[in-house]
Amino acid sequence: MDMLAMQLVRSFGAEVLDSPEFEQAMAQKHHHVTTVGNHSLGVAYTSVKICRFLNAMHIKTDTKAVIRGALCHDLGIVGRYEKFSNNLVCWQRHPRESCEVAEKLLGGLSKCEKDIISHHMWPTTPVPPHCREGYVILIADKYCAVREVAASLKEKRNMKKESDRVS
Numbered sequence: 001m002d003m004l005a006m007q008l009v010r011s012f013g014a015e016v017l018d019s020p021e022f023e024q025a026m027a028q029k030h031h032h033v034t035t036v037g038n039h040s041l042g043v044a045y046t047s048v049k050i051c052r053f054l055n056a057m058h059i060k061t062d063t064k065a066v067i068r069g070a071l072c073h074d075l076g077i078v079g080r081y082e083k084f085s086n087n088l089v090c091w092q093r094h095p096r097e098s099c100e101v102a103e104k105l106l107g108g109l110s111k112c113e114k115d116i117i118s119h120h121m122w123p124t125t126p127v128p129p130h131c132r133e134g135y136v137i138l139i140a141d142k143y144c145a146v147r148e149v150a151a152s153l154k155e156k157r158n159m160k161k162e163s164d165r166v167s
């Protein structure tokens with residue numbers, strides 16, 4: 001675990017992390033094996049590591065916007081079963097919903113933060129991000145999602161093996 005990356009997430013993300021909205025996100029299941037909150041923490045942490053790599057190559061990124069964007073990018077998923085009629089609708093609409101929650105929570109968003117959150121689902125939604133920070137989140141989000149889905153499949157396989165063994 002990269003402690004410096006965790007400290008950056010903690011300090012730049014304090015307003016989000018200490019909010020009731022994030023507390024709800026920590027309780028909302030996501031990708032079968034995690035919660036929206038833990039997934040978002042993973043995306044923020046991975047994004048910081050990508051930013052550090054880019055920085056070493058003299059490519060500057062706004063770390064604060066990346067962290068706040070990462071922590072808020074899926075807040076619109078909270079309450080998904082009451083808000084969205086099915087998974088497809090959730091996929092398409094949660095970025096806008098996340099923007100609204102984040103705007104309220106943070107008292108406004110920078111242009112970059114709004115771009116990050118609005119377009120993080122690209123290419124499954126039609127418009128790509130306009131800033132490089134948006135691509136950082138996009139990559140970190142997909143990376144974390146693939147790991148979580150793989151963990152969920154592994155868990156299912158192990159459960160099946162166990163039930164085959166018992167029966």
Ligand SMILES: [Fe+2]
Nearest residue numbers: 073074120121
């Ligand atoms: Fe998302």
Ligand SMILES: [Fe+2]
Nearest residue numbers: 039073074141
């Ligand atoms: Fe996500």
